[in-house]
Amino acid sequence: MCRHLAYLGPPVTLRALLYDPPYSLVRQSWAPRDMRGGGTINADGFGVGWYTGGATSVRYRRAQPIWTDPTLAELAAVTTAGAVLAAVRSGTVGMPVQESANAPFAEGPWLFSHNGVLRGWPDSVLDLAGGLPVRDLVTLDAPTDSALLWALVRHRLRGGASLAEAVAATVRAVAAAAPGSRLNLLLTDGVTAVASVWDHALSVRAAGDAVLLASEPVDDGPGWREVPDRRLVAVGPAGVRVSELA
Numbered sequence: 001m002c003r004h005l006a007y008l009g010p011p012v013t014l015r016a017l018l019y020d021p022p023y024s025l026v027r028q029s030w031a032p033r034d035m036r037g038g039g040t041i042n043a044d045g046f047g048v049g050w051y052t053g054g055a056t057s058v059r060y061r062r063a064q065p066i067w068t069d070p071t072l073a074e075l076a077a078v079t080t081a082g083a084v085l086a087a088v089r090s091g092t093v094g095m096p097v098q099e100s101a102n103a104p105f106a107e108g109p110w111l112f113s114h115n116g117v118l119r120g121w122p123d124s125v126l127d128l129a130g131g132l133p134v135r136d137l138v139t140l141d142a143p144t145d146s147a148l149l150w151a152l153v154r155h156r157l158r159g160g161a162s163l164a165e166a167v168a169a170t171v172r173a174v175a176a177a178a179p180g181s182r183l184n185l186l187l188t189d190g191v192t193a194v195a196s197v198w199d200h201a202l203s204v205r206a207a208g209d210a211v212l213l214a215s216e217p218v219d220d221g222p223g224w225r226e227v228p229d230r231r232l233v234a235v236g237p238a239g240v241r242v243s244e245l246a
Helices: 014-018 025-030 070-078 123-130 134-138 145-158 163-177
Strands: 003-013 046-051 057-062 080-088 105-107 110-117 182-188 193-197 203-207 210-214 224-226 231-236 239-244
Touching: 003 014, 003 025, 003 070, 003 110, 003 182, 003 193, 003 231, 014 025, 014 046, 014 070, 014 080, 025 080, 046 070, 057 070, 057 110, 080 110, 080 182, 105 145, 110 145, 123 145, 123 163, 134 145, 145 163, 145 182, 163 182, 163 193, 163 231, 193 210, 203 231, 203 239, 210 231
Parallel strands: none
Antiparallel strands: 003 080, 003 210, 046 057, 046 080, 105 110, 110 182, 182 193, 193 231, 203 210, 203 224, 231 239
């Protein structure tokens, strides 16, 4: 299973999020503690997206294990941000290992990640894919389930849906079309972040003005709260809100 996280709060270095915690995302890439979704390592690429004060994000992605990239370690030590989304990938068998297949997927103010798998891919979601504009289909970031999920979420966002509405509607539609899928989505615009929990795990920690969403806690410190399955979590200026998905 992939792993991802999102941070909103006072600016911190990327290193403080990705490297320094005892169970950081980098460590999770080769030694995850929560193995309920299968898999052992996340070596098929990684990506980090952050905001530099405007609405548009910056991304750094590579199609290699995160622990083998010395440039990221150097970059993370000197880069600070108050909104970050990062992910490490364990690619589904048969899907390509390439930079464009790695989260975060991005457009304008949005960053997106998927931790999971679409059952019956691609036949199970042909009808849903057919509802997208043709241009979106022929310009998918990669021929993967995660890229299609991003296209479905993005289509709703473009239509005026809120982050929470776009994620919830997409999860419900895909779960109905492809039962047994693991649909743990993570979406942010740099101000708010929304995550779904659907057949895997997510934990949240809010401390002062800082909120961290993570596939698994990055340390054993206090304040972590595991989000129950089939829930949607929204974090931002209004605090942390959890609602039912099913």
